[in-house]
Amino acid sequence: MTEPFAFFNPTLDVYISQGDLPHWRQPRALYFVTFRTADSLPHHLIEAWRIQREDWLNQHPKPWDEATADAYRERFPRQLQRSLDQAHGECLLRDKDLRELVDSSLRRFHQERYWLDEHVVAANHVHALIAPLGTWELSRILHSWKSFTATAINKAAHRSGPFWQKESYDHIVRNPIELEHIRNYIKAHK
Template identity: 45%
Template sequence: MDDPIDKMPDVDSELLIGLVEAASRRFHPLHGDEIGFFHPSESIAYLDGNLPHWRQDGVTYFVTYRTADSIPQEKLRLWLAERDVWLRENPEPHSPKQKKEYWKLFPKRMHDWLDAGYGECLLKDAGLRQIVVDGLLHFAGNRYLFKEWVVMPNHVHGIVTPMGEHQLSGILHSWKSFTAKEINKRLGRQGSFWHKESFDHIVRSAESLERIGAYIAANPDGLPMGSYSLSADAQMRRDAASTVDEASSLVSWLPTEEQSDK
């Protein structure tokens, strides 16, 4: 039987390895004064609601907001009841193990439900989705920094850094209020388009920022082109990841020094 390595096209191993490394460096997340991470020693505010909302000056947030019909009410009621029980049984401060368990049981599960595509998924329509994109970018660079985001068929993810005196709550309200009115006008409807509450999380470190950026870029995996919108920075990250995967698959077929000597 032929050795698979013998069937591999002629390649320069150093060139391929260089390609992997270059692709992995192609995208760099925001740096310097643009990004602020959670400050344990600084004061922090808590806003009441069904979801936890922590606020701190000068930080960057990972935000998610969704259409009103994106999670079935029975699932949401069960989620809230289970979360209340978990919080009663696990008072703060939480250990790393408890934080990991909480993320898996609650934020991650909600994100999984969003990706399952419940509801009408009206933002599959390019025209309606563009209204959302225009709203996101209208004050970008003026009231907030907003370079990595994705508009999915029934929700939005983004990494946002409020600027100056602008606060996250006001930014989110502006996005949702303007776009809901415009979309309802386009559809000839009334009522809530977005769910009232949003999910937001203070980015804690450069490593956390990198993981969130990778999550945003990969969120459309499996969706047809034209059913979502990615920011230019998120698309760059997605393209870089694709190049790394392709180049890595070639590098994995390269013979080791030991095999080459045989």
């Protein structure tokens, strides 16, 4: 059976949008995404990370070779992932019912709007491997997940205000070796 997704293809066009993070898009791409609760990282950690990243980028102007790109990914996105694993914030997703609400929302349109691979709902963040299907775009899928679950969680927890951080991290999976590494990383959270 042919996989319903493709790995990053350097010969195809890449659409890049910019928020606090760059977001690369390619048709049929498989993405590793992480979205986190609004209180998951203390402000001082985010600010220190941002300053270190800005300094590093100034010292390593693009274009990058593969070794420099790997160094960037290890130093910054992975560093942020490790900080999330320290479980800062309220960690409302430790509650079994709230965790299951998010998990069922992720599974809801599997094979209809997107292909959902390995995923996990952690105490203060979510990791998922996902490939949008048809005309569905990753940003629209993420917005749907986050909007629905934030409303439901706020109602269940008798709270109001933002539940999820506005921006999500996403990365186009490069190859089968990287895919296996990411799958193992997600499984280690379970």
